[in-house]
Amino acid sequence: MSRSTLYVIKEITSSFLFISIIVTSIAWLSQALRYLDLFTSENVAASDYFFYIILLIPKIANITIPISLFISIIYILNRMREDSELLIYWSAGRSNRNILLKPILIFSSFLFILQLVLTIIVIPSSSLELRNKITDIRSGGVDYNILKEKKFISPVKNLTIFIQDIKSEKFSGLLIQDDKNQLKPITYIAEKGEFKKIDNKSYLVLLNGFMQILNKENGEISEIQFEFYELDLTPYYEKGIKDIYPDEMSSKDLIMKIMNNKNDTEEFAVFQNRLINPIYIFILAILPLITFKMVRKPDSKWTLPIIFISMIALFIKFFEITMSNMLITKNDLVYFNYFFPIVLIMIILVILYTEKNVYHRFRSFI
DSSP states (O other): OOHHHHHHHHHHHHHHHHHHHHHHHHHHHHHHHHTHHHHHHTTOOHHHHHHHHHTTHHHHHHHHHHHHHHHHHHHHHHHHHHTTHHHHHHHTTOOHIIIIIHHHHHHHHHHHHHHHHIIIIIHHHHHHHHHHHHHHHHHSOOOGGGOOBTOOEEEETTEEEEEEEEETTEEEEEEEEEOSSTTSOEEEEEEEEEEEEETTEEEEEEEEEEEEEEETTTTEEEEEEEEEEEEEOSOSSOOSOSSOOGGGSOHHHHHHHHHTTOOOHHHHHHHHHHHHGGGHHHHHHHGGGGGGGGOSSTTSOOHHHHHHHHHHHHHHHHHHHHHHHHHHHOGGGHHHHHHHHHHHHHHHHHHHHOOSOOHHHHHHHO
């Protein structure tokens, strides 16, 4: 591998890492803030919330990697042109494709493998874990970390807890409203209490208090005093996910179902899209090189060519998403979905290897 190839790869890598970190962070932050109210209302501990938003990263990165690569290559091409680095290679008789195409293909091949790993292995696993985490949060009872002083919280459905004072895991001044039985809601009032967790089940041990039971059918209120009462805070519905969506299924399971003809149209489409979508990264990687075919000379302005190429990239990304969705209902399109990105790559390479300048065609088009 020549020094010039290593140099271009190094430049693309540094700009890609910088841009991808920024773009991925912005997208990740927007998703994290989007679910902040949900987790606040569920009174989730901070550790659970951060674990949840970390699981969002693989899916977001899979979207931002091709976009970041396209932007980074546009940036590097423009910088090398403005710094007259390309003129040095041109004076040595080397064309743009010889200078840039090889390192771009090498780097995009690495990202292609990375995307395959994400789509085939990481994203299905993280998506399933993500939904399991949400289910666990909503069915895992009360954790000590979410109990607050002088604040009404509802850690599970139909249960509200108020605590006047908290010292370690011991409380004073407790008011608990249990509406699990809509016809007979129960109100617990206790002077003191203590939090316990046994076998992944949460309990509140109430001391010196009473409970009021309202019978809504006849309007009567019954009161029971107690010195010691153990209140189970674990919800009464089963944990875990019974139904797994196709995008959460492992690729191995999807392959087995497809081979045994036990798959539905969505499962077939999901597996094929995991293989097809990473191919588009090669298109977005080599597409910026067409800008060199749209200008007459090195010092020409790049504004219109870059805008034109960016519009094409946007259309290709939109087409990729559209065809992925259409494949769910029409599995017969699978061959076209493979065929289109490969043919498009070949068309771009043919354009790059033609000696004729396409400036006039670009001018006539706009």
